[in-house]
Amino acid sequence: MSDSLIRARGLGRRFRQPTTRLFEPKKWTTALDDTDIDVAAGSAMGVIGESGSGKSTLIRLLLGLDAPTTGTVEVDGRAVDARAGARALHWLRRRTGVVFQDPYASLDPRMSVGRIVGEPLWALGIDGDRRARVREVLTDVGLDAAMAERFPHEFSGGQRQRIALARAIVHRPDILVGDEPLSALDVTVRAQILELLRDLRRRDGLTLVLVSHDIGVVQNLCDDVVVMKDGRIVEEGPTEKVLLQPQVSYTRRLLASIPVIDPTRPGA
Ligand SMILES: Nc1ncnc2c1ncn2[C@@H]1O[C@H](COP(=O)(O)OP(=O)(O)O)[C@@H](O)[C@H]1O
Ligand SMILES: [Mg+2]
Numbered sequence: 001m002s003d004s005l006i007r008a009r010g011l012g013r014r015f016r017q018p019t020t021r022l023f024e025p026k027k028w029t030t031a032l033d034d035t036d037i038d039v040a041a042g043s044a045m046g047v048i049g050e051s052g053s054g055k056s057t058l059i060r061l062l063l064g065l066d067a068p069t070t071g072t073v074e075v076d077g078r079a080v081d082a083r084a085g086a087r088a089l090h091w092l093r094r095r096t097g098v099v100f101q102d103p104y105a106s107l108d109p110r111m112s113v114g115r116i117v118g119e120p121l122w123a124l125g126i127d128g129d130r131r132a133r134v135r136e137v138l139t140d141v142g143l144d145a146a147m148a149e150r151f152p153h154e155f156s157g158g159q160r161q162r163i164a165l166a167r168a169i170v171h172r173p174d175i176l177v178g179d180e181p182l183s184a185l186d187v188t189v190r191a192q193i194l195e196l197l198r199d200l201r202r203r204d205g206l207t208l209v210l211v212s213h214d215i216g217v218v219q220n221l222c223d224d225v226v227v228m229k230d231g232r233i234v235e236e237g238p239t240e241k242v243l244l245q246p247q248v249s250y251t252r253r254l255l256a257s258i259p260v261i262d263p264t265r266p267g268a
Contacts, residue, residue, distance in 0.1 A: 011036070013068050044223050045223070049228030058228070109151065158193075181212075197221055224238055235248045
């Protein structure tokens with residue numbers, strides 16, 4: 001038994017590389033290899049690593065958006081079976097929200113903001129005054145409730161990422177997963193969204209899994225961090241320890257190569 005809300009054991013994912021010639025031998029890419037993850041309820045885990053190190057693959061497996069080649073994922077002690085189909089994962093959708101890097105790609109341009117944000121309430125069959133909840137969550141992310149009537153193209157990148165975040169939390173998930181959700185935003189907007197995420201953690205005890213290549217974001221938001229390289233975790237531990245006293249040379253190189261925001265200015 002463990003008190004992990006999210007628990008993965010021996011998690012691995014291989015992808016077949018496309019072949020160009022007819023009798024070419026099959027080649028495989030190991031995107032994730034024999035990885036264990038534990039995220040305690042109410043805690044925040046940051047995931048860092050160079051491009052192609054397996055961060056997004058890990059996130060997709062944890063959310064049941066992709067099926068592992070090896071290993072298992074459990075959320076609150078319940079097996080996540082991505083092969084079982086959408087209906088079987090209803091419970092996991094109910095408990096999780098996800099935000100990706102590109103806010104525009106994840107918003108249907110033909111749908112009003114209100115429909116986009118409220119869609120999970122309908123899809124998950126959550127009762128209550130759905131329109132009121134949409135207005136409330138728009139306000140929570142720092143938008144005007146009247147924006148529900150408008151369309152995504154009318155908004156800036158930062159506003160669209162707020163819309164994406166509103167959609168991710170409208171059904172009050174207890175787990176929020178972000179795959180570089182702040183990367184496309186400028187510094188000011190990033191600071192605002194960061195503050196918002198901190199509030200959600202404080203107020204709602206949200207459990208957070210956050211992929212970011214911005215060390216300032218990880219430092220501000222995450223209790224623990226895992227460092228990935230070639231599909232494996234090469235270092236992990238409390239954020240302060242890993243960032244300030246990295247034990248592995250890869251982590252030291254990674255930290256030297258990625259943006260660092262002055263830690264004495266939280267939210268900067
Ligand atoms: N759908 C896919 N098909 C084939 N290869 C993939 C697929 N998704 C990821 N990969 C490969 O797996 C590795 C890890 O990718 P990814 O998890 O996206 O890394 P990161 O998010 O850290 O940049 C990369 O080599 C990538 O090319
Ligand atoms: Mg990625």
